[in-house]
Amino acid sequence: MKIGFVGGTGPAGIGLAEQFAAAGHNVLVGSRTPERAARARETVLATIPATSVTAMTNDDAVQQADVVFLTVPFDAQRPTVEGIADKLDGKIVVSIANPLRVANKRAVFEPPSAGSLAEEIAMIAPGARIVGALHEIRVSRFADLSHEIHSDTIVTGDDDEAKRIVMDLCHQIRGVRAIDGGSLSNTRYVEGFVTVLVAINFRYKAGVSYRITGLKD
Ligand SMILES: NC(=O)c1ccc[n+]([C@@H]2O[C@H](COP(=O)([O-])OP(=O)(O)OC[C@H]3O[C@@H](n4cnc5c(N)ncnc54)[C@H](OP(=O)(O)O)[C@@H]3O)[C@@H](O)[C@H]2O)c1
Numbered sequence: 001m002k003i004g005f006v007g008g009t010g011p012a013g014i015g016l017a018e019q020f021a022a023a024g025h026n027v028l029v030g031s032r033t034p035e036r037a038a039r040a041r042e043t044v045l046a047t048i049p050a051t052s053v054t055a056m057t058n059d060d061a062v063q064q065a066d067v068v069f070l071t072v073p074f075d076a077q078r079p080t081v082e083g084i085a086d087k088l089d090g091k092i093v094v095s096i097a098n099p100l101r102v103a104n105k106r107a108v109f110e111p112p113s114a115g116s117l118a119e120e121i122a123m124i125a126p127g128a129r130i131v132g133a134l135h136e137i138r139v140s141r142f143a144d145l146s147h148e149i150h151s152d153t154i155v156t157g158d159d160d161e162a163k164r165i166v167m168d169l170c171h172q173i174r175g176v177r178a179i180d181g182g183s184l185s186n187t188r189y190v191e192g193f194v195t196v197l198v199a200i201n202f203r204y205k206a207g208v209s210y211r212i213t214g215l216k217d
Pocket of ligand 1: 002006007008009010011012013030032033037048070071073074076080096097098099107134135136137138139140
């Protein structure tokens with residue numbers, strides 16, 4: 001599968017690129033500037049050599065990808081999607097961002113009027129197949145391929161096939177289990193709950209995530 005990253009040059013994009021390159025996918029590292037994309041590609045290849053990783057502009061990554069991960073800062077997501085909306089028709093687009101501002105050891109949830117960042121981009125790019133995933137996992141953990149992540153991720157969306165494909169991809173991230181969390185409108189609760197995880201992290205000086213229990217095998 002061709003997996004593209006918009007803003008693939010930060011910790012989230014690079015870490016996920018490493019995970020998906022290791023799983024055998026073709027990774028397309030997008031950036032606003034080709035030089036940064038090329039540097040990020042070198043970083044991924046230094047960790048996972050001899051894999052298919054290509055550097056390109058965000059536009060090209062969107063055009064060529066089967067699945068597009070948005071890995072820009074949360075407050076850049078809306079303008080970024082507005083700039084590429086016409087290219088997202090029919091694409092599976094994964095929103096991982098959380099609208100949180102962290103200051104003085106406290107996270108404040110600042111959702112857009114649409115309810116969540118994922119629902120906001122569904123309004124901007126109505127032809128895209130939006131899925132919410134990976135909100136609850138610290139991005140720094142994706143890049144550490146020597147350790148399993150040991151976390152569930154609640155995956156949300158209104159397009160069942162797109163959600164299933166993204167859940168399959170999440171299962172390919174070492175130690176991540178994807179749980180179907182229902183419709184895209186539930187993303188607001190997943191994004192918002194990360195506020196609580198951040199509070200726990202400050203309180204316990206930790207990097208927590210969560211597991212859903214009680215599921216049948
Ligand atoms: N912190 C966590 O543990 C956590 C957990 C789950 C999800 N997330 C989400 O993961 C996402 C990415 O995190 P990150 O730390 O990798 O982000 P980041 O390093 O701050 O940004 C990633 C890339 O986005 C591009 N970018 C930066 N500002 C931009 C702007 N104003 N407009 C367009 N592109 C811009 C840059 O790429 P170029 O300059 O190369 O274009 C940058 O390298 C965030 O939305 C965050 O909410 C974070």
